[in-house]
Amino acid sequence: MTDILGKNYIGGQRSAAGSVIVKSVDATTGEKLPFDFYQATLEEVDAAAKAAAAAYPAYRSLSAAKRADFLDAIADEIDGLGDDFVALVCQETALPAGRIQGERGRTSGQMRLFAKVLRRGDFYGARIDQALPDRKPLARPDLRQYRIGLGPVAVFGASNFPLAFSTAGGDTASALAAGCPVVFKAHSGHMATAEYVANALIRAAEKTGMPTGVFNMIYGGGVGEALVKHPAIQAVGFTGSLSGGRALCDMAAARPQPIPVFAEMSSINPVVILPAALNARGEAIASELTASVVQGCGQFCTNPGLVIGIRSVQFTAFQQRLAGLIGDQPPQTMLNAGTLKSYGKGLEKLLAHSAIEHLGGSTQQGSQAQPQLFKADVSLLLNGDDVLQEEVFGPTTVLIEVADQAQLSAALSGLHGQLTATLIAEPADFAQFPELTPLLEQKVGRILVNGYPTGVEVCDSMVHGGPYPATSDARGTSVGTLAIDRFLRPVCFQNYPQDLLPDALKNANPLGIQRLVDGTPSREKLA
């Protein structure tokens, strides 16, 4: 088993300058694990940011192929993390081994997909407008554009995906792909896991000859603020709560030099069950929806937190069936004590609200989360009541019954921004409710038909983003290859000598990439 040193990762070295020790916890028993983690001092935060800044000029200047080799090497190292690693992650998070094994594959697969993007070269956004010396009234100079990394990126991982959204997760992968060194703030919920993964990253960096400082990691509470405010940091990736994400956004915006933050925060992921589908397969929908609500103890950003249907005999039957199914689900252990406490508080808010009824689920108590079903009056959506708008993170969902088609649109219009919306529908429903797609498109990053939002494919077309408060910037995504765009900026070269241009923009097109040449996509060499 790997030794857990608990020291911060700064510029290729381990550092333990501070005296504050933080501990990791067995998520199931609540007992402290036998590892000491050294909370980074302010000087160590500074050193980590500076190490990333020092690595940036060399790292960003590497060819995309070299960076791709690095990402592939990280993937190999992550795949090589064995049973002892999986056992440790399970201990820190209470997630089942199968889930962790799957997440390991997702995490390495994500790295390899970004390596593909680097070799494909479309991330460069290469554009060439050749000189027009004879143009009247003025000649046009030769202009060429490509994209480079913003600079060092601070990444804050999520508790709920200790691998795929954490140390070597999507934010780190996309930042490294973009040519940005990373300073990662280890999540307090899985610091030993983070250490394993950081070691894998460092091994890959050493094997592929990356500059030291390309990846840095710090431990401890309260160190995030100093990191986000550090002048060397040029962008932030975050996955977590609305309050945490918004706090980082506010800090970043108030810096002498404001920097972009992509924070993936709060989403209740409405599922709309339309009448013909309810008629045709109400029982199956109730079972599938229940499975989605309690999957992974409801600890998904895309957990369906709101289920909307139109008043009918069928909907009443569906509601009863769903209440029974949810009530029958066993309790599950959550990621950590904090998550369980938040879940309890979220449930109390729902239970205390006069316009919300409790339909199913055992009383929340003890050390595990009890799945719950509620029903809220549609007026809460129509009037924009806050109680429905922030997610209750855990295995719970809220039913809404609307009076008719018009009220369905009105209720959906009352929603804030979301990561996802789902339509459960038959062809007859699509014919009857054509207004739903354009309406939901304005609210969300991803619209699904006849599926469930849990399960976020890592691919070119995925959007794991959406209008506020789902994220802090609807123009980004934290899953899928488009995530790299968050960390790139364009640079233009005017009348530049060929040999000084980056390869992506040379006439000879040595990378063989597609470029927009005088307004037309082309892989041709230029004369």
Added chain:
Amino acid sequence: MTDILGKNYIGGQRSAAGSVIVKSVDATTGEKLPFDFYQATLEEVDAAAKAAAAAYPAYRSLSAAKRADFLDAIADEIDGLGDDFVALVCQETALPAGRIQGERGRTSGQMRLFAKVLRRGDFYGARIDQALPDRKPLARPDLRQYRIGLGPVAVFGASNFPLAFSTAGGDTASALAAGCPVVFKAHSGHMATAEYVANALIRAAEKTGMPTGVFNMIYGGGVGEALVKHPAIQAVGFTGSLSGGRALCDMAAARPQPIPVFAEMSSINPVVILPAALNARGEAIASELTASVVQGCGQFCTNPGLVIGIRSVQFTAFQQRLAGLIGDQPPQTMLNAGTLKSYGKGLEKLLAHSAIEHLGGSTQQGSQAQPQLFKADVSLLLNGDDVLQEEVFGPTTVLIEVADQAQLSAALSGLHGQLTATLIAEPADFAQFPELTPLLEQKVGRILVNGYPTGVEVCDSMVHGGPYPATSDARGTSVGTLAIDRFLRPVCFQNYPQDLLPDALKNANPLGIQRLVDGTPSREKLA
């Protein structure tokens, strides 16, 4: 001549609910022009934002081809603005007629270029990952991504380009192209000009059957704050001062729902004159640089405000020559009294600084701007003194003499973010100073060789952006077709029925656009 009504443009109507009258001024004489402009009331600001929001669902749902027709129609209307219009713009801005005629062509050309982008279809960013039903361990759903407009955009035009960066300028053009209705805040420096252009826009909207509210315009001081804070506004485009731009950024970040702001603000556009070039053509460089510094009375975002060279006999001669040339330039009338006052204050700051020497130019006084040349000690850059970092908007520039090659890099490293940097160089210089391109690339949006930064081509490859404080977000540009990206966000469809997908994502590819299909660019139909 068009009647100037001075009423706000709200949802296709003219509105003058307020009692505060603002006046436009003859820039040369300082006399008030005989037009009354009705400052928008808070209710009118609200109505304008709501009109844009009401137009958004219909406008964004139009085909890109229809939006392209609208932009082309705007271009035609702008081209049709005749001599009386040009005379009025000259009166409001003191810019010469030739410049305004050129800017008119640039503005209509910009609209037509965005129409091309819409027809080309790459702005959709269409991506398709087809279903893999047999994939193990889990099937992959069908996932498709395209981009839609963010929603209503507030635009604040610049004083220095009353056409190309104003009412129908690059921000408005890119927002309208993206499918975003616009609320434009007319610049107080050219409100009659704005009215002419707004009329042209409205005529084009009516001719092409656009929804009313696709373009709105409000007059007056202090109305911008209410506009940026309005919940219907989803993004902001701004060109102007650092203090003005930063204030808007701070407001936008502090909203209950933060929104993106692209503010193009302050840049001193360093020009580095390398030794071999200085040797080969020092006299010509002095003449060309002088012309660039005083062009348009120095009222360009890309005016070269800092000139850096290495200590030598040649550089001393160059400095003397430049001082003489700048001293010989006639004074010019600035855009308005406020600009002249700011220019005077900026000069006073430079004159008062103990480490800055005045080399050339007549004493600033009277109603016109006197071109000036200063020389600052390199320590100001090395130590990050603020005095050199904010632009002095007008016909002035500051020389810096560095001791040697190492100090040149150190001085350039001390610069904040810039729109442009320029190298005046011979092949021998490039061989001797290979460190400059990677260094400058980290500082700027555009690097030029052997040209001058004034003159910003409107094309696919242009970047008129750069790290803070040049802009508020280095990932954007306000000139060139990439400007549309600022106002687009991705949406993903999962397992969506063919007939409900947007045309850009249908199997049949009815738009004939290039899409990223399973990781490969393709224009093919899918089975």
